[in-house]
Amino acid sequence: MRFSHLMASGLCLMAATPALAQEETAPPKPVTVSGSVGLVSDYRFRGVSQSDRNLAVQGGITIAHESGLYIGTWGSNLAGWGTFGGANMELDLIAGYKVPVGGGTLDVGATWYMYPAGFNNTDFIEPYAKLSGTVGPASLTAGVAYAPKQEALGPWYANGAAAAAETYTNRGAKDDNLYIWGDASAGIPNTGLTVKGHLGYSNGNKGLGPFATSVAPTGEYVDWLIGADYAIKGTPLTVGVAYTDTNISKSDSAYLQPSFSRGQDGAGSIAGSTVVFALTAAF
Numbered sequence: 001m002r003f004s005h006l007m008a009s010g011l012c013l014m015a016a017t018p019a020l021a022q023e024e025t026a027p028p029k030p031v032t033v034s035g036s037v038g039l040v041s042d043y044r045f046r047g048v049s050q051s052d053r054n055l056a057v058q059g060g061i062t063i064a065h066e067s068g069l070y071i072g073t074w075g076s077n078l079a080g081w082g083t084f085g086g087a088n089m090e091l092d093l094i095a096g097y098k099v100p101v102g103g104g105t106l107d108v109g110a111t112w113y114m115y116p117a118g119f120n121n122t123d124f125i126e127p128y129a130k131l132s133g134t135v136g137p138a139s140l141t142a143g144v145a146y147a148p149k150q151e152a153l154g155p156w157y158a159n160g161a162a163a164a165a166e167t168y169t170n171r172g173a174k175d176d177n178l179y180i181w182g183d184a185s186a187g188i189p190n191t192g193l194t195v196k197g198h199l200g201y202s203n204g205n206k207g208l209g210p211f212a213t214s215v216a217p218t219g220e221y222v223d224w225l226i227g228a229d230y231a232i233k234g235t236p237l238t239v240g241v242a243y244t245d246t247n248i249s250k251s252d253s254a255y256l257q258p259s260f261s262r263g264q265d266g267a268g269s270i271a272g273s274t275v276v277f278a279l280t281a282a283f
Contacts, residue, residue: 028066035061035072038280043076046179046200046215047223047246049270050090052080053262060092068098070109078115081259081270084211086117096128104133111145113152121210124152126177141183147204149174153215155207159255160266163212170207177204177215192233196242198225212259217271222247227276238280245273 036059042049043056050056060074072094079088096109107130114123130143147153154173157163181200188195200223204216227242248271258266 030066032064033061034064034283035059036280036282038278041277042274043078043082044225044244044274044276045082046202047221047225047244047248047271048081048217049262049274050076050078050082052082053270053274054079062094064098069096070098071095080262080264081213084115084118084122084213086115086119088118089116090114091116101131102133104131106131119211121151122213124150124215126179138184138186143181143183145179145181147177147215149176152209153177153205154209155205156210157208157212160208160212160257160259163208163259171210173205175205177202179203179215192231194229194231196225196227196229198223200224208256208259214256217256217260218248218252221252221271236282238278238282240276240278240280242276242278243273244276246271 038058040051040056040058042053043051043058056076056078058074058076060072062070062072064070074092074094076090077088078084078090082088082090084090091114093112093114094109096107098105098107100106108128110125110127112123112125124147126145126147128143128145130141132139132141134140151172151174153175154170155175156168156171156173158169162169179200179202181198183196183198185194185196187193201221202216202223203220205214206216206219208214223244223246225242225244227240227244229238229240231238248269250269253260253269253271258264260270261268262270
């Protein structure tokens with residue numbers, strides 16, 4: 001759900017004298033539009049599959065103003081654990097403000113997680129703050145996202161058995177959620193390759209929300225990712241591969257079953273290690 005904004009253009013003016021040319025850079029536009037569409041082998045949100053460990057089609061668009069203000073939207077199909085009724089789709093609305101700080105950038109905003117035509121009490125808002133910069137060839141980002149108490153984050157079901165029986169343990173309960181993360185990436189010169197890594201920490205309710213899902217399934221856990229992206233020269237395409245995992249063990253998540261498994265059959269886990277492949281086109 002992250003987009004970068006970089007636009008440059010040139011104007012080549014031919015003089016009356018042959019072989020004399022001058023290139024001039026146009027002033028930056030006050031408003032820029034960028035986005036991407038892509039296909040991933042598994043939609044992982046903070047290490048947990050939202051597509052039942054199946055393919056997902058995703059895309060988003062961001063409109064940014066030269067002042068630092070931006071708005072955007074991002075969407076993906078869902079399945080299994082990530083099914084919220086309705087269109088079985090996640091649609092995020094994003095707004096924020098970026099400002100230079102020292103040699104880096106401070107980005108403050110909020111994401112509204114929506115599930116169109118689904119249940120209203122599964123939608124929630126999550127403010128965030130991110131600080132990014134570079135150290136040598138590496139790009140680094142540190143972020144924190146805190147979602148205040150909302151029904152979507154509350155422990156409506158104490159366990160997966162209650163959810164399967166559709167028996168509320170604490171209907172209408174509200175809770176909050178904290179997510180802290182760090183990202184790092186570095187391009188390998190003259191190759192088109194970028195290596196990347198991610199480490200995140202979640203802390204929220206230990207239970208299941210109003211539609212038997214949770215942003216922090218076991219209450220507290222760590223997720224991580226390491227991978228690489230390859231930008232195909234002369235095209236807007238990027239191919240990516242990443243290994244992702246969490247420290248959620250079978251015993252830690254046993255009380256969440258059968259919800260917390262592929263096909264919701266109680267076997268396996270949707271937070272185990274996997275390799276995710278991606279094909280993305282930027283515009």
